[in-house]
Amino acid sequence: MYLEITTKLRDALAKHIRVKYGVQLHIVLERPPKIELGEAASPVCFELAKRLKKAPRQIAQEIQNGLPAVPGITRLEVAGAGYLNAYFDRGVFWEAAWDEAARAIPQGLKPGEVVPTDVGPKGPTTKREAAAPAKTGKDRQKWLSHKIIVEHTSINPNKAAHIGHVRNAVLGDTMARTLRQAGRNVQVQNYIDNTGVQVADVVIGFLHMEKRTPVTVKTLAMEPRFDYYCWDLYAKATQFLAEDKEQATKLRGETLRAIEEGRGEEAEVGQVVADAVVSCHLQTMARLGIFYELLARESEILHSHFWDLAFAKLKDLGVIQFVRYGKMAGCWIMPWKEENSGINTAGTESAEGTETTEDENTQDKIIVRSNGTVTYVGKDIAYQLWKFGLLGKDFHYAKWPNTPEGEEVWATTSGANDPKAPPFGAAAKTVYNVIDARQAYLQDVVAQGLRGLGHAEAAENSIHLSYEIVALTPRCAAEMGYELTPEEAKKPYVEVSGRKGFGVKADDLIDQLEAAAHAEVQQRHADMSVEEQKRTAHAIAVGALRFFLLKFTRNAIIAFDFADALSFEGETGPYCQYAVVRIRGIRRKGAEAGTTRVAMAPETAQKLLAGGEGNGLWEVLLAAGSLDYAVDATIGAREPAFVAKYAFQLAQAFNNFYHKHHILSEADEQKHAFLLGLTELVETQLVRALHLMGIDAPEKM
């Protein structure tokens, strides 16, 4: 609601200023520091003052008098040195907020996912008129239908998921849910690098260290938590390979090649391992409410000759060059220039593969190795082209066999195409790649490749949703039995290492959170059935973990500590969930007591929200009505942390209100009805906000 009104205000101001002063300006709107100063303010007159050579206050005065009425806004005032402060019509806002909440279809749900039914009542008991619907029109509809791909998780399928992977998945999942909430057409994909060195190392572990056969590996892979087994084996294999560098290079090379070409025991074991571990990851993520539409596997990028096609294009357009002499002799490289506005120099000459690059530039990125194999970047360019529908080729698809209960997931396949598969190959307009910040350079190279191929728009719409790593505090690392060097002990954090097998596994952490939450629930609700206790504890655990990973902005390094992550107090998921539980408690209690709830008179809300005495209630209502604003900011800044911030602030506003007003015992019937209505509005909005983060609020906790 807040967004709707401020958008109208912004448009009105822009139009008025254009007409009256002949100046085209971007109108900045901000939230005033205090509620007494109104709900939205613009410093635009300061900017105008410069251009018009007039005092800002005078201009503000003129605009205040001249601006036509804006729906939802009662008045404008000039404040300070020349601010224009807008005051909302609180009664209208109340009606409109209710209307918006009531017609909100819980989006961000995947097909088959159950809509939470208990999200508040039907609406206010009075209705004036529906708020002006958001701009409809064909253009908007078309824009909304544009396909967006969100690719996240993308864990190497050779070990269990750890806390850092969970951050990736939670960010991606929340972004996807938020985009869907905004009405966008989103498809979630998970990239599976099933042919890389990481899988090869585990294959070496099975075949060379443990001397297993494909059959025994297959049996082992059916055991629960096979990913944990691989976690340890991967660490052992890394150590084993580090002992003899020469042999390691040879062994890795041979294994990798066999896997890529899909031949021999290596390929067989590689596939078994990768598929089994992916299924484990799906289970882990399902515990957190994270699902995927498509698993895009690297093996199919190779087998379907995606790369060959992209390679030809890259050569034809001279985006990559063949190196004849020097360190990189025999490689195909993409030149990396300081001003890489595009690659247009010497391109055509080198297309034949006969040109040399004279000066060795270490920044140049190798795309094809001298042995003819393609690097990750090359494959990623091909893959990215496919996402935008620019490759002219599509995968075959089949249902993934081992999905979490009740879920349907598709995967690319080298086998026959299932004609019932959704149109995954449809071109996307925007692609979000959730990848950690360390890979920024590689993502730049991929984008540069797209630009070089003449797809500047695709490069522009390839969004690297980068985020910083999750590390451990030294104390936490020590607790886990990691031996710290003196330097490490002094640092604020210690990096985890999959290769060393050092890190907090996702399932272990969720288990711990569930246990801690369960103990708490047991203590508070001894009468609750064990099953319900567990369900509740699960919701709390998920709430705590997801919120914890979301409350930091993307480029903050999270120094993980069990004490922080297991906390249920303060700025946490459970705090927000608790606010919802309180509201439901009130509603339950009210229903039990059979208190009658009278219809609200049309002027009740207006009256109770008015003036200084109404400010407390108004702030709660304003917070509840600002979800659209939070969603907009989240998408605009690509910052899922904003959702967490919003949910926390709303919960906080409610808790404050809760302690000031005793709702059920309110003697004034009209006020009672209003307080109850406000409470229910908060519930609806808070539940929606939590849902964007994949957090459910239990009935009791």
Add this chain to the structure above:
RNA sequence: GCGCCUGUAGCUCAGAUGGAUAGAGCAUUAGCCUCCGGAGCUAAGGGUCGGGGGUUCGAACCCCUCCAGGCGCGCCA
């Protein structure tokens, strides 16, 4: 060496697109259960926004410079 990121309260972090008296949580201290659930609420203390220049009516935010820390720059991904 080149590129990117970070530096805000004792600690962990918000302050998107430059705006009014820089905000939360944790920790500390003092209060609040005859009343809808205390995973809560109220209040207090705590800041040279790393230092220094500059641009601007206005800078935590933009520019320059220095300092400190991190990451990337591999025929790994």
